[in-house]
Ligand code: SF4
């Protein structure tokens with residue numbers, strides 16, 4: 001069995017306790033307008049083009065057997081267009097000397113993935129770290145993950161899953177017992193808005209959340225502060241109500257960063273500008289959360 | 303009090319000789335016995351009936367040297383008394399005069415007698431240190447000062463003479479003194495003074511040797527924000543939390559030090575190489591990072607560089623000229639190793655020609671010159687090993703990996719083609735250059751192929767070196783880092799790792815270029831290297847942003863601890879912000895105090911030659927993009 005991934009990030013420090021390796025799985029069930037990992041939304045392989053790395057050598061155009069690349073950037077439009085002649089031979093990617101042209105989303109076999117994950121085992125064990133599966137939505141590949149989790153557990157490696165829980169409960173059910181920690185993204189807690197903004201079914205989220213809570217799994221909540229979608233009075237009130245009912249380790253709040261702009265560009269997309277959130281507003285939220293005795297960590301990526 | 307007559311070094315000397323540098327004398331012995339104790343030892347030795355003429359004259363020369371030191375000390379005292387008399391009516395009242403009175407007291411006692419207090423000890427070190435500089439030695443190290451000085455502080459604390467705060471003030475004054483004459487002391491670049499203070503470390507019984515001075519030294523330098531002197535911190539399994547914490551605070555302050563050096567690896571390597579066990583536990587470093595036994599070694603650890611690319615170029619050239627070919631990669635590697643061995647023989651021959659200048663001052667203060675009745679330049683010290691450093695190892699590994707892939711696995715180019723491309727400096731094939739530097743496994747990755755190849759070269763060098771003894775009959779050792787990654791590269795032709803003519807070589811044990819190699823990857827790689835055969839310095843050099851280190855301080859300390867446990871030998875961290883570096887390059891006046899780590903030293907960014915500035919900026923940008931590339935949110 002193999003997994004669809006876009007990246008394996010070693011020495012990952014923000015995705016759970018200790019020193020970790022984070023695996024980014026490709027394919028997501030919802031569509032957040034502020035997404036910072038756009039390459040993980042579609043579950044299909046996607047061409048990318050990083051113009052900064054291009055040395056204009058024209059190798060890609062020259063090796064293309066069907067001669068459709070006038071410019072390297074053409075790969076972004078052509079590959080998405082099923083009518084075009086591109087037959088995904090990858091010659092352009094292989095020929096690119098700088099890596100400017102590439103593909104997001106390679107399949108990786110269990111063995112290859114395990115051998116990478118094991119490289120930092122000593123760091124996991126000695127720092128209370130482990131492996132985090134993120135994405136995309138990891139639950140969508142629950143079937144494929146099951147075996148990996150089993151192997152990781154045999155090797156005493158801590159497993160965290162970062163999820164927005166918008167997935168069929170059967171997916172969660174499959175892996176829940178193998179997971180040590182759930183890092184749960186809480187975004188919009190109004191059913192209608194969840195549907196219209198995220199294209200998500202809030203019921204799924206709630207059912208899954210209850211299941212994790214019932215099983216007494218460790219939970220960390222992540223709350224992205226995005227105006228107007230998540231960072232508004234009504235949604236924050238719902239958040240308070242919601243997490244008040246559960247036993248969570250702590251909540252991480254964060255504003256999104258512009259670091260993803262380059263990735264959007266590499267896909268030929270544009271990143272939507274986010275409204276800025278002021279320090280005082282963040283401070284207020286922290287105070288409110290602390291008032292209901294939740295531990296808060298504020299992450300700042302700027 | 304600390305003064306150096308900076309003109310003295312310009313007095314013409316005999317150019318046949320090389321002055322001894324890169325060395326630390328036996329401060330502990332000096333402080334505990336005083337020069338008079340050493341004099342007694344010499345006189346006793348002179349009574350030995352079996353001495354030959356040269357031995358007697360050597361010992362007499364040492365006595366003359368002692369007398370000269372005494373004359374100088376007396377002159378200093380005389381000068382102090384004159385100063386005091388200028389202001390007789392103020393005697394003792396104004397602080398200036400009080401200081402002078404104190405100095406007169408101190409110099410009436412030291413350096414002839416053993417030091418009695420921390421202040422006397424510090425003053426003794428400063429006095430002798432200034433003499434060593436004026437005697438024409440460069441890169442004068444300071445050794446394990448926390449350990450050497452602590453007995454004096456302990457006594458002062460118990461007699462109530464000093465509190466810890468006052469001790470810190472004394473240390474601050476001491477460090478400020480050493481920082482004087484910054485330019486005069488600098489060797490290859492401004493800041494390259496070799497003034498290394500080694501702190502911490504493991505005792506032979508496995509316990510930790512840290513004491514309050516360990517923290518005081520670090521804290522004082524952090525507060526002073528001086529690039530020089532600098533710290534090497536010896537770490538091991540039992541290094542206390544507060545020492546790690548203070549070390550990180552120094553790094554956060556942007557000082558570029560401490561450099562961490564791993565006792566668990568180095569002590570074993572030293573013992574295996576032939577150093578006595580008790581001496582191995584007492585190791586410090588010569589100027590940058592090369593392990594060294596203070597007060598007992600002549601060890602010249604930085605005689606010259608092995609450039610791993612030189613034999614590779616020679617091999618490619620000969621294949622090209624002889625129109626021969628080599629059919630398999632294994633055989634190619636075998637040929638490379640033969641060329642490497644021949645090249646090493648040349649290097650060794652060239653360094654063994656060096657004659658050191660006689661140095662009676664050092665001979666007084668380094669074991670076992672008196673016992674052996676032999677000047678340090680003649681091999682009187684207990685250890686007289688020679689050390690070589692190396693450059694271009696990462697470039698060579700990458701070039702070999704590229705040759706394996708492109709010439710042998712993919713058969714896309716032949717060896718003659720490789721030589722031609724390099725000769726033409728990739729001018730007709732820029733595309734190839736990019737591919738070479740971007741594709742495939744690279745030096746610094748924890749892939750077996752890469753680690754095995756690197757160890758194969760390491761073993762091969764040490765095997766060649768084992769065939770030689772220097773003129774004192776001592777072995778050669780070598781290490782994996784060197785200050786010479788730019789100087790050696792300036793006129794060096796293009797190499798098949800994708801490096802153009804004149805571009806800098808890789809820096810120490812760090813990825814040659816940015817291949818998205820994580821901190822744990824490079825640590826795993828470095829831990830897998832065979833330091834028993836290459837312990838003359840082996841530094842992983844990484845760059846991190848201040849905000850990054852700050853936000854994950856505890857995890858970063860954990861990272862360091864695990865890395866050393868796994869077997870990384872040495873590690874240094876430049877805490878930098880690339881945007882600030884770029885601004886500072888354009889507008890140096892606005893950033894006069896910006897400090898960066900260069901090789902084994904820290905320096906003001908504004909003082910660096912452009913090539914060094916550019917390389918640091920380039921590496922900082924690479925690390926920045928790496929740290930930011932992926933987050934889950
Ligand atoms: S994948 Fe093949 S066919 Fe498609 S653009 Fe690239 S080279 Fe051309």
Ligand code: SF4
Nearest residue numbers: 054055057058060096
């Ligand atoms: S092959 Fe790569 S570097 Fe060359 S033009 Fe195409 S995208 Fe640019």
